Amino acid sequence: MIVLPADPIAVVIRAIHELYPSLEAEIYWADDIDSAAQADLDSKLILLNVNSPLGAIPELIAHEAAHLIVGQEGETFDANEHGPKWAEANMAIHSRYVELMLDLSRRQEEDSGRNNGDR
Numbered sequence: 001m002i003v004l005p006a007d008p009i010a011v012v013i014r015a016i017h018e019l020y021p022s023l024e025a026e027i028y029w030a031d032d033i034d035s036a037a038q039a040d041l042d043s044k045l046i047l048l049n050v051n052s053p054l055g056a057i058p059e060l061i062a063h064e065a066a067h068l069i070v071g072q073e074g075e076t077f078d079a080n081e082h083g084p085k086w087a088e089a090n091m092a093i094h095s096r097y098v099e100l101m102l103d104l105s106r107r108q109e110e111d112s113g114r115n116n117g118d119r
């Protein structure tokens with residue numbers, strides 16, 4: 001069996017879901033967009049450019065999800081505007097993402113410590 005316990009994409013999605021459980025969105029990879037990522041409030045889509053570096057993907061998802069969250073709360077949706085509500089949502093997602101990743105990392109270390117002790 002192959003497992004990926006600390007999948008950064010799954011973790012950032014979990015962070016968003018925990019903080020904003022009513023947010024509905026679908027994320028797709030796109031090879032025909034000019035930006036690293038984009039969001040569309042009407043269709044509730046987040047598009048990720050297939051050429052974006054893997055390490056940037058969680059941040060891009062958080063960034064675009066924050067636009068959808070702000071838009072969902074009745075704020076004017078402007079993909080080029082990063083106002084205080086957007087910054088608040090983006091920071092909340094980022095903070096929760098870091099917490100979850102640290103928690104997974106701690107648990108992984110504990111598990112490997114236990115496994116080494118068995119040998």
Ligand SMILES: [Zn+2]
Nearest residue numbers: 063079080082
């Ligand atoms: Zn933006």
